[in-house]
Amino acid sequence: MLAVVIRGAGDLAIEGQETGDPDWGQVVVRVEAGGIGGTESFLYQNGISGPSGCVRMESLIPGHEVAGRIARIGPGVTGLRVGDLVAVDPRVPCGVCRCCRSGSPDLCLSPRILGTLMARRTPVQGAFRDEFLCAATQCVPAAFMDASALALSNPMATALRALSGAGELEGRRLLVVGNSTPAALAVAASRLHGVTSVAAASTEPQSLALAARLGADHTVDIERRPGALARPENRADVTLFFGASPERAALREAMLVDAVAPGGIVVLANAARLSIKTQKLFAARGIILRDAPQSDGQSKAFREAVSLIDSRHVQLDTLIERHYPMRDTRTAFEHATTHRGATKIQIAF
Ligand SMILES: [Zn+2]
Incomplete structure (x- = not known):
């Protein structure tokens, strides 16, 4: 071979x-x-x-x-x-x-x-x-x-673990931040979890165009339109934050703090990390920070991902x-x- x-x-x-x-x-x-x-x-x-x-x-x-x-x-x-x-x-x-x-x-x-x-x-x-x-x-x-x-299937499993980390999504406004395949797949799969709306935020215009094709209601370019996420109508109940490239991490974190509704949930997906400073800002606003599950039930998420892809419910x-x-x-x-x-x-x- x-x-x-x-x-x-x-x-x-x-x-x-x-x-x-x-x-x-x-x-x-x-x-x-x-x-x-x-x-x-x-x-x-x-x-x-x-x-x-x-x-x-x-x-x-x-x-x-x-x-x-x-x-x-x-x-x-x-x-x-x-x-x-x-x-x-x-x-x-x-x-x-x-x-x-x-x-x-x-x-x-x-x-x-x-x-x-x-x-x-x-x-x-x-x-x-x-x-x-x-x-x-x-x-x-x-x-x-x-x-x-x-x-x-593997990036889809990563997306599904991030969604499961958020808990109940029915009737919630979702924001997905990131520039990766799992982030795009989380946008696509979120529709099957009953979210009211899903927004995508990224520094890459190509990723935003993809998110729109996969079902995002609106997209925010956080490099060229900083501040858009801070508008009250754009604030999400649940935010999935996927790993960021280091040189832009600070920018994304600053955006993130204003993007989440007070009392909302932020899920750190795919082992994403936030600075201590940002974590303290979240705590001050009553925002709950969670890690997406990484190890327990790995095969479960992978099998769900295969099933979801095979069902052709996501394009x-x-x-x-x-x-x-x-x-x-x-x-x-x-x-x-x-x-x-x-x-x-x-x-x-
Ligand atoms: Zn083992």
Whole structure:
């Protein structure tokens, strides 16, 4: 099989590697589509030295947002057949936490993520390869959509975790702040949660145009129209705040304080962080700050994401910026690192 391999900053190659045979409980997925996310772009731009405390390695196969078809099945696997279309959950159970040891690896409290480098963790090789050997429990089957749409399941799961962190959304005014695929997907999925209105705020005009296509009632360019969020009619009951690029974080935080109605809720999605100063301002206004759930029930959110995408209740065609064939992976990564906006660049394997 062929794999995309990153050895250092800007050092990307396609190499032949052995896939191996599926062992007990494992399957081989013939990967068809993989999305390049912030994680993959960061690895390509910065190399694989990793955070301190990370195990050193020669090379890393990137990729944690993939979908494809079951090609081979190992012993002991039930519920999957050769040819099934599946989305691959990028979370690899740790095997040692209390959930893993009590037979519920799908609830693992400390999963590792495919193709990432995390402090004090052994890296896991990712899924940007034409054949991928993994646990059958990571494969969530779908019936209708294609692999390209299903490769959006992980960012959709991130969006659903952010929405679930807000609690009851029926009849609430929602604001989604951010310039990422999960932020755009949160706009799309929020309609199914009964929100009264949904607004999108970002520093990127392309992301705002996408949010409008995905159902946002109004959009606010917080770089070019600062102050728009502070108008009382624009204030939200619930705000989802997705991770911000560092150079613009201060600007977004300043906007955020005025954007939330007194007594409202702010959900920090996808491990977003706010300064202590901003947190104190929220507390003074009775605004509740919550973290979106990160680890418990990960597989639940992923399965809901696959189901939602497969149901075709959200229109996702508009989210794919471009597909590149595997032989043009380097060009795809170059495009992804310069691409602005929340649309996705994918590789067809
Ligand atoms: Zn675990």
